[in-house]
Amino acid sequence: MSESLPERAEVQYYFGAGPAQLPKPVILQLSKDIVNYENQGIGIGEISHRSKTAQSIIDNTRENILKLLTNNGKYELDQLRRDYEVFFLQGGGTTGFSSIPLNLNSLKGKGGYLISGSWSLKSFQEAKRLGSDVVTLYNDKTENNAFKGCYKGDYSKLLEQEDDLKYVYICENETVNGIEYDATIKDLAKACRDKNVELIADLSSDVFSREIDIYDYGVIMAGAQKNIGIAGLTLYIAKKNLLDQIKANGVDSNLPIAFDWNLQNDNNSCYNTIPMVPLHTLNLVFQRLLANGGIKEQETINIEKADKLYSVLDKYSTESTEVEEKQRIVKFTVDKQFRSKMNVVFNLITLELENQFAKEAEANGFLAVKGHRSVGGIRVSLYNAVKLEAVEDLIKFFENFVNKL
Ligand SMILES: Cc1ncc(COP(=O)(O)O)c(C=O)c1O
Known part of the structure; x- marks a missing residue:
């Protein structure tokens, strides 16, 4: 085993869909922190997730996410802190989309899925398999099993198909099919708002690649290993009053505790062991994004x-x-x-x-x-x-x- 770090070129020609490359300064800093974090003589993956050091990294990561979501001053940080919760769970995109119907089971109504590629399709199939009350509102799959894009019509009409929707689910960027919502996503968000339905989105492969208005969403979830970090962790950003509603109704008895959003959020993402190396990686990526102008x-x-x-x-x-x-x-x-x-x-x-x-x-x-x-x-x-x-x-x-x- 070598005692020193290997060389790495400034420009990588790596175009993988995930796990994906990280910025060189991030990977270098991470390597150092894995060996010895802030001169404490121990690496970031070796300390307790409940230690003061780990807790301050979790707090700082959450704060940096909220800062990024202010969209360079469009929203006040305090306003975001009041209205949204940020938490992390062990897992990735799949644990993310499985956790969605289970956490929302305690609310009355149906989940409506917009299927624009293989990840939204999988999410719908999983919600059904878990016994949740879900329907497809739109399915773009063609006879040749290909997908061409997202819904092009009037979203408010589309949502009228069901009169007891509690949430609409989308995958914002379909990693396998190369399909991403364009600006018409704002029309979907408006239609959801008008109907008092929460928009729930999988952003695993486009999170922080473009500005979003967090107030358009009830919950965002993203596996870390594409745009923002390495595998092992799912990021959740959830509307506080939605979490409160779930809490007030009581959790579904089928919800595994490790997936319980309120339980994790109330325990600073440390109900069980949060993987600190992926979490610290996220924070290094966010610090860099902020330093580079958001x-x-x-x-x-x-x-x-x-x-x-x-x-x-x-x-x-x-x-x-x-x-x-x-x-x-x-x-x-x-x-x-x-x-x-x-x-x-x-x-x-x-x-x-x-x-x-x-x-x-x-x-x-x-x-x-x-x-x-x-x-x-x-x-x-x-x-x-x-x-x-x-x-x-x-x-x-x-x-x-x-x-x-
Ligand atoms: C958009 C999207 N959602 C969900 C997943 C599943 O993620 P994981 O493999 O972390 O469970 C992926 C994986 O590539 C994805 O691209």
């Missing part, structure tokens, strides 16, 4: 990365008139309106070409560009830590690949 700054970079990549893919798409026919090799299934800025998913015209591209990309150091095993194709994930330079170099590589055809 979510808006990051969003601007993310838009530039995605725009640059999609515009080159459009240039070489089967629909293009810009290039000669043999170079029209890119096929999109996702509707332009709902293209994800986090997971750019596309096909090449033949399976052979896709395999060749993935193989050559890998050989040239552009790692983890293969699509999810369930849908195939190519997937390039552009989470916060992926630098613009990495995307520009991938674009050059792609153009060279096409020019050789």
Whole structure:
């Protein structure tokens, strides 16, 4: 075993969908803190989660999340502290979506699911399997088992389908299918508000990649291992009065204690052992985001990365008139309106070409560009830590690949 840290390049060409790369300064600081945290002679993963040190990290992480959610001053920190609770549970996205119907079981009414890809579909199936009263309000799945996007109609009409909804569930960014809600999500939030229905969202693969208005949501949950950290932890941001309502009604007897939002929140996320290495990682990521100007700054970079990549893919798409026919090799299934800025998913015209591209990309150091095993194709994930330079170099590589055809 080595006694020193390995070298690592400034720009990584790693486009994996999760776990994903972290910013180099974060990973370096984390490595040091795993060995010896703040000169205490012991590492962050070795201390008690109930120690003063751990408690102050949990408090500070929560505070940094709320600061990020102020959207650079749009909301007062005190107002957010009053209205929302932030807590963490062991787990990831799956424990997150299983915990949702169980915690909301004590409220009267149905959960309405909008299915725009494989994660929202799984969440619905899980809620049903757990015996919760849930319905699909919209399902985008086509006969070919593909998904094209999100709902395009009038959300208030859509919600009228059911008169006893208590929540509407969405997955904001479908990691496998490359589908992300666009600005029309505000219409959904308004329709929910008008009907007094809580909007509950899985943000596992787009959390803090773009500014949101937290007041649009009843609960947000996100597994940590894509945009904000490493696997092992789920972040929850929940409206205080929703948690109070659940508490007043009493918890469902089927709710495992480790999933109990109020129990965890009342115990500063330490009812059971919170994994401190993932939690501290989150905080390092949040400190960096805040130091770099907050979510808006990051969003601007993310838009530039995605725009640059999609515009080159459009240039070489089967629909293009810009290039000669043999170079029209890119096929999109996702509707332009709902293209994800986090997971750019596309096909090449033949399976052979896709395999060749993935193989050559890998050989040239552009790692983890293969699509999810369930849908195939190519997937390039552009989470916060992926630098613009990495995307520009991938674009050059792609153009060279096409020019050789
Ligand atoms: C949007 C979304 N939700 C849920 C999950 C499930 O997360 P986990 O593997 O942490 O349970 C994933 C995993 O990729 C995801 O992308």
